Amino acid sequence: MKNCSAIQIDSVHRDDRLWLEKVINGLKGSKIVPTPRRVSNEEINVASLEKCLKTIAKVVAEYGKDYLPIFERVYAELEKKRQQQTILDMALNLANENNPSVKVSQEL
Secondary structure (H helix, E strand, O other): HHHHHHHHOOOOOOHHHHHHHHHHHHHOOOOOOOOOOOOOHHOOOOOHHHHHHHHHHHHHHHHHHHHHHHHHHHHHHHHHHHHHHHHHHHHHHHHHHHHHHHOOOOOO
16 A cells, blocks of 8 residues: 555645645554544635545545545535535525626635
């Protein structure tokens, strides 16, 4: 098994990258117990989920289908966030029809 640093994960937040390295290196038999960094909902947006999904896709490609459930979870969260953004945009557009001063573009 390769070291996690061989995977191109430089676009991932530093804490997340360290956690991912611990997880992958932990597969080699060490007793590292990974604890993910807690983030607020405001920090999780479509762009960050897309970056995360690309990183996990590389992990799945490199280390196999054992990591597919993580990919599936992030993909589901990405789709949920996209749907929420679509609904928010629709609501703001409807509000803007009656009141042009309402801000129309907001991001979840």
